[in-house]
Amino acid sequence: MHLGPDRVARLQILRTDLEQAAVWLSRPVRLMEVCGTHSHVIGRWGLRQVLPEGVELTSGPGCPVCVTTGGQVEMALELARCGIIMVTFGDMMRVPGPSGSLAQARAAGCDVRAVYSPAQALDIALAEPAREVVFLAVGFETTAPSVASVVKQTAEAGLRNVSFLSLHKLIPPALEALMDNRDSRIDGLLSPGHVSVVIGTEAYRGLAETHGVPCVVAGFEPEDILRAVTMLLGLVATRRVDVLNAYPRAVTPGGNRTAQALMAEVFEARAADWRGLGKIDGSGLALRERYAGLDAAVRFGLVETAVADPPGCRCGDVLRGLLRPQECCLFAQACTPEAPVGPCMVSSEGACAAAYRYERLEVGGTDLDLEASLAAASLGRRSR
């Protein structure tokens, strides 16, 4: 990875700001990057290695496919195996369930299709009028409004051969559950940028005040993340509980009201099971009664069963920030991106996959300059 001299200079300044913010800390602090896309950027740019001493940044539960349970994958597999066209995002394809993954089902002859946009499910349903099409809907508040819009269009168009299996999950209730658990010992939350585009910064206010945990919404360039961590350290050092916005080019206090209204019109909150976090009240989205005819769970009588995690898999602890991926016995041995045991190794945004790709060669120490660290991250990538 090569950077222009101007950008390296700007990054160095941001790094100096970060170090200066850390001077005021009276004890070691633990921050969590909630979002899997942040974990990916942090790994790619080697940002964990440039954190000041006493500052730890741990990954959280914000990778939608990682928090999908084995039981939820099994429901999708059950449908795929009975001749239905199963449509979903590419990230979902390789997530292992108790009897395999959707990719394996496809290899065995099932009709499973990866799409970029949920609107493509309608195109497929129109092109295949004699067959049932199910869209397996995963994702947080970033994605749920788009799916809500497609559900509404399906109802308006009177399309009868398509339905939706909603595994959508909501970030604030999961963060509440995480903060309720004292084991996680989180001093500050780096809040997800694109979830916040939809829900707005004020959505974290209650959580921040109830748990005394400062939150800073971050964007996805390394500059955004360095700036957000610096702001978070400032709040932690001064014991100020607040919600700040380090991604103002996309995020507003109130979020996207049109998207919120669509989501509320089509979905209602219900309890949902998260890998690692268990059942959390009000943390999932189900289709409302008036859209029950488009609910695949209703149409096909699907029941979610509890499935134990694969033996030895510690994805649950990784998702709660209790364990670094490198500390799992299976990491890079029995569990690799080519042959993943747990979901955190599957998605490129899973904490384990990001650690495998970018942080496997321990560069060690905290005295590296940013350039050296970037070079190390880039070497880590090329050595594969």
Add this chain to the structure above:
Amino acid sequence: MCLAVPLQILEMSGSVAVCGHAGLRAKARLDLLDDAGVGDWVLVHAGFAITKMDPEEAREAWALVAEVSDDAPRP
């Protein structure tokens, strides 16, 4: 899963737009925005524009991407 890309609306037909920047072209639905028009910059996630963006800031975001290359430094 939460990746989103800033793109400019180049053409619109109802609530479907062709968005792009430089050589990149992508179809995006505009159902989540109230007042998007041709020329606006939007953030596109999974085929849907999820917010409008300030044009200056969208161009700056692309400038950052253009500064990084995985090969040799650009002349």
